[in-house]
Amino acid sequence: MQNLDVEALLHRMEQDLGKRIESGALHDPLMVGIHTGGVWVAERLHAALGLAEPLGKLSIAFYRDDFTHIGLHPQVSPSSLPFDIEGRNVILVDDVLYTGRTIRAAMNELFDFGRPASVVLAVLCDRPGRELPIQADVVGDTFMLDHHEQIVLRGPSPLALTIEQRASEE
Amino acid sequence: MAVVFVRPKIPKLARDPWALQFDSEGRLKHLLTIEGLGPEWVTRILDTAESFLSVTGREVKKVPLLRGRTVVNLFFESSTRTRTTFELAAKRLSADVLNLNISTSAATKGESLLDTLRNIEAMQADMFVVRHAASGAAHFIARHVEPHVSVLNAGDGRHAHPTQALLDVFTIRKIKGDFTPLRVAIVGDVLHSRVARSQIHALNTLNTGEVRVIAPRTLLPAQVEKLGVRVFHDMREGLRDVDVIIMLRLQRERMEGALLPTEDEFFRLYGLTPEKLAWAKPDAIVMHPGPANRGVEIDSEVADGPQSVILQQVSNGIAVRMAVMSLCMGGREE
Numbered sequence: 001m002q003n004l005d006v007e008a009l010l011h012r013m014e015q016d017l018g019k020r021i022e023s024g025a026l027h028d029p030l031m032v033g034i035h036t037g038g039v040w041v042a043e044r045l046h047a048a049l050g051l052a053e054p055l056g057k058l059s060i061a062f063y064r065d066d067f068t069h070i071g072l073h074p075q076v077s078p079s080s081l082p083f084d085i086e087g088r089n090v091i092l093v094d095d096v097l098y099t100g101r102t103i104r105a106a107m108n109e110l111f112d113f114g115r116p117a118s119v120v121l122a123v124l125c126d127r128p129g130r131e132l133p134i135q136a137d138v139v140g141d142t143f144m145l146d147h148h149e150q151i152v153l154r155g156p157s158p159l160a161l162t163i164e165q166r167a168s169e170e
Numbered sequence: 171m172a173v174v175f176v177r178p179k180i181p182k183l184a185r186d187p188w189a190l191q192f193d194s195e196g197r198l199k200h201l202l203t204i205e206g207l208g209p210e211w212v213t214r215i216l217d218t219a220e221s222f223l224s225v226t227g228r229e230v231k232k233v234p235l236l237r238g239r240t241v242v243n244l245f246f247e248s249s250t251r252t253r254t255t256f257e258l259a260a261k262r263l264s265a266d267v268l269n270l271n272i273s274t275s276a277a278t279k280g281e282s283l284l285d286t287l288r289n290i291e292a293m294q295a296d297m298f299v300v301r302h303a304a305s306g307a308a309h310f311i312a313r314h315v316e317p318h319v320s321v322l323n324a325g326d327g328r329h330a331h332p333t334q335a336l337l338d339v340f341t342i343r344k345i346k347g348d349f350t351p352l353r354v355a356i357v358g359d360v361l362h363s364r365v366a367r368s369q370i371h372a373l374n375t376l377n378t379g380e381v382r383v384i385a386p387r388t389l390l391p392a393q394v395e396k397l398g399v400r401v402f403h404d405m406r407e408g409l410r411d412v413d414v415i416i417m418l419r420l421q422r423e424r425m426e427g428a429l430l431p432t433e434d435e436f437f438r439l440y441g442l443t444p445e446k447l448a449w450a451k452p453d454a455i456v457m458h459p460g461p462a463n464r465g466v467e468i469d470s471e472v473a474d475g476p477q478s479v480i481l482q483q484v485s486n487g488i489a490v491r492m493a494v495m496s497l498c499m500g501g502r503e504e
Contacts, residue, residue, distance in 0.1 A: 059221065062233035062496075071197065071500030072235075078224035112230035 004161040006153070009124050009140030010041070014048045016138045017091065017122060021049065026120065029089045032056035034106050035077055037095030040155040041124050045093060056081040058092075063105035079109065086114035095153040097123040097139075100132035124161070125151050190312055198497050200312045200321040203330040204371035212375050216340050218493035219486070225262060226488065235496050236265035239296040243269045244286075244311075245324070246302040251460055251484065252324050252334070256299045259491035268295070283307075284314060291316050297499060298322070305329035305364075320498040328364050334459050335368035337490040339376060341483050342414055345455055349373070355382040355408055355450075356399075358418035358440060358467050361389045361429070365459045366418055367397070374398045384408035385440065388429040405440060409449040417442050417458045417468050433466050443469040447477065455479050 020026040031051055033042025039057050046055045057080050061073045092106060103121060110116065122138035127145045143151060145163065154160045188206025193199045198211060207215075225233055241260040243253050253269065260267045272286060290298070297320045300308045305327030312321040325331040339349075346352055354373055360366045360383050373381045374397075383394060384402045395401055402408030409415065420436065430436055442456065456468075456478045464470045473480060 061221070062225070062235050067235055067496075067500050072218065072496050078221040080224065108234070112228060112232070114229055 001165075002163040004141075004151075004163065006124070006159045006161040009161070010044050010048070010159075013041075013122055013124065013138050013140050014045055017045065017049060020120075020138075026089055026091070026118075029091050029120075030056060030083055030085060030116075031091045031093060032058055032081065032085075032106075032110065034092070034094045034102060035059045037124075037153040037155070038093050040153065040159060041095050041122075042093035043156065044159070045091075045122070054082045056083065056085075058106050058109055060102060060105040060109055063109045065101055065105065081113050084114060085110065085116045087117050090116045090119045091122055091138075092119055093122045095123065096125045096127065096151050097121070097134070097136050098127055098129050100130050100134035103134045104132055124153065127151060190309065200308075200323075201332050201494050201498060202308050202312060202321065202323045204332050204335055204368050204375060207375065209375055209377070212336070212339070212372060215336055215490070215493050215497060216343060218497060219336075219340055219489040222262075222489040222492040222496075223486070225492075226485070232262050232264055234264045236260065236263040236296075236499060239265045239499060240294060241265045241267050241297045241299060241495070242290055242293075242295045243267065243299045243324075244272060244290070244301070245270065246272045246300075246307070247325070249301055249325070251487075252301065253299075255484065255487045256322075256324060256333075256491050259488050259495060260297075262488065263492055263495060265296075265495070268293070283310070287311060287314060291319065295319060297495065299324050301325045303327055322494060322498065325364055328362055328367070330368045331364040331459075332368050332372075333487070333491055333494055334365050335372040336494070337483060337487040338369055338416065338457060338459070339372045340490050341457065341479055341486050342455075343376075344482075344486070345479065346413060349376040349378045351379050352413045353380045353382065353411055354378055354414040354416065355384055355402075355412045356416045356418065357384045357405070357408070357442065359389045359420050360385050360394060360418065361391050362421040363418045366416075369416060370397045370399055382408055382412070386430075386436075405446050406449050409446060409454075412450040413454055415442065415447070415450055415454055415456050417456065417462070419459065419461065420463055420467050422463075433463075437466055441465070441467055441469060442472050444471050444475070447472055447475075453477075457483060460484070 030053055031042050031046050033039035035057060042055055059077050059079045120137040123136045124140040126136055126139045126142040148166050150164055150166045152162050152164055188203055191200045191202055225231060243256055245253055257267050298311060299322045300311055301324040307326045308321055308323035315321060323330055323332055356366050356369060370381055381399045382402055383399045384405055456472055458468060458480050462468050462473055
């Protein structure tokens with residue numbers, strides 16, 4: 001198990017997003033975190049960037065593509081977007097970008113709330129293993145992991161990021 | 171030409187009908203009765219419904235969970251509210267919905283229940299929502315459907331109406347929170363009420379402080395105490411210190427013999443008026459599964475008053491039915 005410096009990663013994301021907002025490339029953005037880890041990361045970034053509107057939270061349980069195989073995930077916390085996303089620039093935040101399926105589901109859900117002007121994807125960790133054509137715009141760091149390794153974010157306070165061996169598949 | 175009416179033959183209830191509700195891996199497959207669900211499943215259904223409630227506040231009031239699935243509303247007995255809320259629940263989950271009103275179609279042409287079932291299965295249905303005048307009808311269908319089909323009981327005879335009871339406890343939980351300190355009174359025609367039976371099971375499953383029934387002796391089933399309720403025949407006594415009042419519909423169409431003197435007499439003794447409501451706790455809520463007979467079991471002033479949550483029950487019913495449908499239909503494919 002390897003511990004990673006989550007604060008450094010958050011700092012890099014904050015710098016990158018801050019520059020985009022300052023330059024006007026990302027005008028007056030809304031932030032939306034994906035349950036659960038994405039919300040933790042988003043809470044930190046939201047506070048650091050001093051965004052005016054409250055943080056949105058997406059629970060993608062109703063949009064997952066594995067429903068027919070594993071059913072409804074228990075303890076679904078409802079999505080809450082306490083603002084109108086119509087015509088707005090949205091920063092979508094998650095902890096780990098891996099297959100891309102979570103982001104696909106999150107974007108489908110996002111569009112059921114309205115039509116944003118733009119969506120940028122900000123992730124704490126990027127890693128190989130993509131199964132869909134989805135890339136992040138803002139990345140804390142990229143980790144070249146094998147399929148038997150996984151990145152785990154624990155939180156919400158303090159946040160702890162580790163690289164672990166995946167439990168052997170039976 | 172004479173029309174032959176063949177009433178489908180429904181066998182007696184099996185001794186442990188609830189075992190049928192779960193698949194070999196312990197997942198909920200059919201919802202036939204509250205019995206056997208236990209607090210874990212009831213709570214899980216209510217928590218899931220809570221998530222679905224947020225969907226109705228969106229621009230697109232739909233999630234893609236059951237896209238490509240077909241839900242068949244199989245109603246052998248007429249119902250507007252229950253059928254439409256099941257239909258809306260299925261549509262908000264993106265399923266295709268087929269409404270079959272059997273009492274006006276095949277059954278009157280002499281087709282047996284199993285034939286009807288086989289025909290609908292051939293249309294690749296994934297779920298049957300069944301309402302039938304005979305107790306045990308949904309169990310019978312659940313025992314005979316193809317393995318991939320789920321069955322939801324939308325009311326069978328005097329036996330059970332589990333989704334109604336779940337939406338009732340969901341409504342109570344949203345307003346009152348914890349069940350352990352609550353006194354809940356179920357008032358009126360318990361004898362003919364499948365809703366009351368399911369409510370009593372649901373309330374006791376969630377450890378409700380005290381469940382009461384208030385009714386004349388003629389409208390109570392024999393040994394009703396065995397269901398885990400305190401029995402009252404007088405409204406003033408029964409409503410004292412009560413947090414939740416559930417009024418039942420007087421099932422006039424099911425009345426046989428002289429169970430009641432007159433409706434006026436019933437209203438005088440058991441009809442919920444503002445005066446009688448004042449005997450309960452000041453913050454007591456009033457519920458009714460609908461459709462209400464105004465002026466028979468409930469006064470309009472109470473039904474439309476500030477303590478009434480009758481319309482909330484209807485909207486909560488959609489979220490609860492979405493929860494049950496998605497829990498029963500998820501995770502079937504390997």
